[in-house]
Amino acid sequence: MEKLISILFIYILVDNFVLQRFFGICPFLGVSRKMETAMGMGMAVVFVITISTLVTWLIHYQILVPLELEFLQLVTFILVIAGMVQLVETFLRKASPTLYQGLGIYLPLITTNCAVLAVALLAVRQGFTLLESVIFGIAASLGFWMALVIMSGIRERLELARVPAPLRGTAITLITAGILSLAFMGFRGMLTL
Amino acid sequence: MEILYAVATLGGVGAILGIFLGAAAHFFAVASDPRVEAIREALPGANCGACGYAGCNKFAEAVVEGDAPVNGCIPGGSMTAEAIAAIMGQEAVAVNPMVAAVFCRGDRHRSRDFFLYDGISDCAYAQQYHGGSKACPYGCLGLGNCVRACPFEAISMGPDGLPLVDEERCIGCGLCRDACPRSIIRLIPKGDRGHLVWCSSQDRGKRVSEACDVGCTGCKACIRACPREAIIMEDNLAVIDLEKCDDCGLCVEKCRFNAIHPRRERSKEEAASPEAATA
Numbered sequence: 001m002e003k004l005i006s007i008l009f010i011y012i013l014v015d016n017f018v019l020q021r022f023f024g025i026c027p028f029l030g031v032s033r034k035m036e037t038a039m040g041m042g043m044a045v046v047f048v049i050t051i052s053t054l055v056t057w058l059i060h061y062q063i064l065v066p067l068e069l070e071f072l073q074l075v076t077f078i079l080v081i082a083g084m085v086q087l088v089e090t091f092l093r094k095a096s097p098t099l100y101q102g103l104g105i106y107l108p109l110i111t112t113n114c115a116v117l118a119v120a121l122l123a124v125r126q127g128f129t130l131l132e133s134v135i136f137g138i139a140a141s142l143g144f145w146m147a148l149v150i151m152s153g154i155r156e157r158l159e160l161a162r163v164p165a166p167l168r169g170t171a172i173t174l175i176t177a178g179i180l181s182l183a184f185m186g187f188r189g190m191l192t193l
Numbered sequence: 194m195e196i197l198y199a200v201a202t203l204g205g206v207g208a209i210l211g212i213f214l215g216a217a218a219h220f221f222a223v224a225s226d227p228r229v230e231a232i233r234e235a236l237p238g239a240n241c242g243a244c245g246y247a248g249c250n251k252f253a254e255a256v257v258e259g260d261a262p263v264n265g266c267i268p269g270g271s272m273t274a275e276a277i278a279a280i281m282g283q284e285a286v287a288v289n290p291m292v293a294a295v296f297c298r299g300d301r302h303r304s305r306d307f308f309l310y311d312g313i314s315d316c317a318y319a320q321q322y323h324g325g326s327k328a329c330p331y332g333c334l335g336l337g338n339c340v341r342a343c344p345f346e347a348i349s350m351g352p353d354g355l356p357l358v359d360e361e362r363c364i365g366c367g368l369c370r371d372a373c374p375r376s377i378i379r380l381i382p383k384g385d386r387g388h389l390v391w392c393s394s395q396d397r398g399k400r401v402s403e404a405c406d407v408g409c410t411g412c413k414a415c416i417r418a419c420p421r422e423a424i425i426m427e428d429n430l431a432v433i434d435l436e437k438c439d440d441c442g443l444c445v446e447k448c449r450f451n452a453i454h455p456r457r458e459r460s461k462e463e464a465a466s467p468e469a470a471t472a
Contacts, residue, residue, distance in 0.1 A: 059206065067198045076206055083210035087217050094221040097250070160313045 003193070004135050007128075010191050011139035017115050018147040019184040024115030027106050028148055029173060037102040038152035042145030044092070044103070046138070048084045048110055049119050053137030055080050056120040057130055077120045078111075085111045115144055151180065228280055229253045235276040236266055241344050243267040243366030256281065267291065268345075268364035290383040291365030293348070293358050296393045297333040297377045298454070300353035304332055304405040320374040328404035331394040333377050342372035385456045387438040388445065390415075392452045395428040402450060409452040415444035 017023045024045075031041045056077045064070050089107055092100045100107070110116060119140045123133040154176055163172050232253040240248040244265040246255055255261035256277060263283055264274035270290060278284060310319050310326035316338040319325050325334050335354040347362035348369055356369075360383065370378040377393045392409040394401050401408035411429035423437035424444065433444070433453075445453045 063202055063206075067202065068195070069199055069202055072199055072202060075203060079203070079206055079210065083214060086214050090214070090217050090221050094223050098247070101248075101250075160315050160318075162314055 004132065006191055006193060007132060007135050008139045010193065011136060012143040012146065013184070014187045014189075014191050016143040016147060016184055016187075017118070017140045018144055019181045020188075021118075023118050024113050024144055025177075026109065027113060028144075028151060029177065030109075031103060031106050032148055032151040032155055032173075034102070035149070035152045035156060037099065038148045040092075040096070040099040041103055041106060042141075042148050044088050044107065045110060045113065045116070045144055046141040047088055048081065049116050049141035049144075050134065050137045052077075052081045052084045052116060053119050053123055053133050054130070055084075057123055057128075057133045060124050061130075073121070073124070077117060081116050081120070082111045115140065147180070151177065154180070226257050228257050231280045232256055232277050235269075235273055235280065237269050237273065239268060239344050239366075241268060241364075241366040241368060243364070243368070268366055270364075291367075291380040292360050292363040292383045293339075293365065293367070293369050293378050294381050294389070295333060295339075295356050295358060295378055296389075296391055297331070297355065298391045298407045298452075299327070299329060299332045299405040300335075300351075300355050302353070303407050304329055305403075310334075316372075317374045325375075329394055329396070329401070329408060331375060331377070331392075331396070332405060332408075334375065338372045338374065339369035339378060342368045344368065382435060387433065387435040387440060388442065388453055388455050389433055389435070390424075390431045390452050391454055392430065395430055397429050407451045410450055412449070414447045414449065415453060418443045418447040 011017065015021065018025065018028050027041055027045070031037045059076055059080065060070075060073065064072055064076065085108060088110070089100075092103070092107065119137050123136050126136075128136055155173065158172060158176065167175065229250075230253075233249055236249040236253065238249050240250075242248065244252045244261060244267065246252040246261065249266075252261055252265060256263060256265070263278045263281055264271075266273050266277070267290075305328040306326050307323070307328050308326050310322065312318060312322060314336050316334045316336045319334050319336055324330055327334060333355050335350070335356075337350050337356070339356050340348045340350055344366075345362050345364060347359045347364070348356050349359070351357040356378075365380050365383070367380055370376070370380060375393070381389070390409050392401075392405075392407065394405070394408045396404075396408075398410045398412070401410045409430050411426065411431065413426060413431070415431050416424045416426065420441065420443065421437050421439060423434045423439075424431050425434070426432070431452075440455070442455075445455075
């Protein structure tokens with residue numbers, strides 16, 4: 001139980017996937033312009049990561065290991081992730097066309113979001129149990145969601161600020177991301193597994 | 194043997210996912226009329242909202258359901274209206290093209306300020322802070338909410354601090370009109386005929402002339418001068434009916450406050466050197 005709680009806190013705050021490990025930077029910068037799309041993207045990623053971590057763990061230990069097919073790890077994991085993304089896309093198109101359009105190309109791009117594959121691979125590589133893997137997936141994706149929401153909050157404010165001309169656009173976004181990452185450095189070493 | 198296991202594993206995972214996704218696609222299927230798709234193709238796709246619906250998609254759905262008229266797309270103009278009418282099997286009715294116009298000429302040199310505003314660069318914010326920094330409560334604040342609202346880049350901020358509308362690009366969607374907290378922007382019929390009173394002030398006499406050099410004080414001199422009775426008084430503001438105006442220019446001579454100008458008067462060059470224009 002203690003380990004589960006520490007996994008949760010480590011991967012949300014201490015070892016945040018976006019701000020500490022540089023996974024999933026593309027949607028982090030791409031869809032953080034508006035709070036609404038950031039929330040939607042966050043939820044979609046939480047769903048994809050949690051389900052795909054669960055399924056890939058089962059596939060790895062129930063099928064690949066007994067059949068000695070570990071070399072198929074990458075291919076099967078990507079297949080599962082792509083399937084989950086497709087499911088989210090089908091669901092969103094029905095449930096919220098506005099959000100579907102707001103996310104645009106970034107929604108199918110979750111397939112190649114390195115944060116998703118990283119969680120699936122690291123869960124197996126670190127030898128987590130099934131429950132630990134799922135908690136790890138939830139924590140990592142919540143961390144991603146939180147980073148995205150904080151970033152979009154800052155960027156919405158920046159829209160109204162007088163940014164010096166040479167720094168406008170991508171430059172100020174990257175500077176913001178850097179300072180945000182710096183702030184999260186403060187959590188470094190507070191918890192370890 | 195191992196290769197068979199590998200093929201079976203990947204094939205199996207793929208097949209299960211495929212069946213699962215197929216079921217999901219069936220379950221979450223979005224029923225769509227082919228006409229909706231066809232109308233959306235015919236629309237400009239700018240999602241400007243001028244039709245009153247949230248984007249081109251919603252408008253296309255509304256047209257098919259019969260809630261929106263086939264000529265409801267203002268930016269698309271008559272071309273789009275005809276295309277949509279053809280899809281719906283109806284007769285097209287022409288749309289009058291409109292353009293946005295900023296009814297304030299009180300730039301930095303010709304109008305006065307109450308105080309120096311150095312807050313957030315947003316007209317709506319500035320308006321809430323003691324009703325704006327300008328001495329004229331109807332004048333353009335010049336912080337560019339209209340510029341940001343325009344999806345067609347048809348409005349830019351002129352060097353004199355007043356927005357410039359590019360009539361070539363403006364399609365009359367009215368988003369800038371809705372974005373302006375002081376309602377200075379109005380939609381007028383496209384073209385360059387007629388004179389207009391370029392002011393929005395509803396104040397009277399002294400209050401206007403104290404705040405601005407080019408404001409309409411509501412003195413009614415232009416109404417008396419107009420031979421075609423094209424000018425009426427609305428809320429202490431002279432309003433010229435473009436239908437009746439024949440460009441005679443008598444009102445311009447009579448206006449002591451320089452508030453009346455022909456339609457195509459303020460070009461980019463003029464905005465760049467306001468002193469030259471005043472002189």
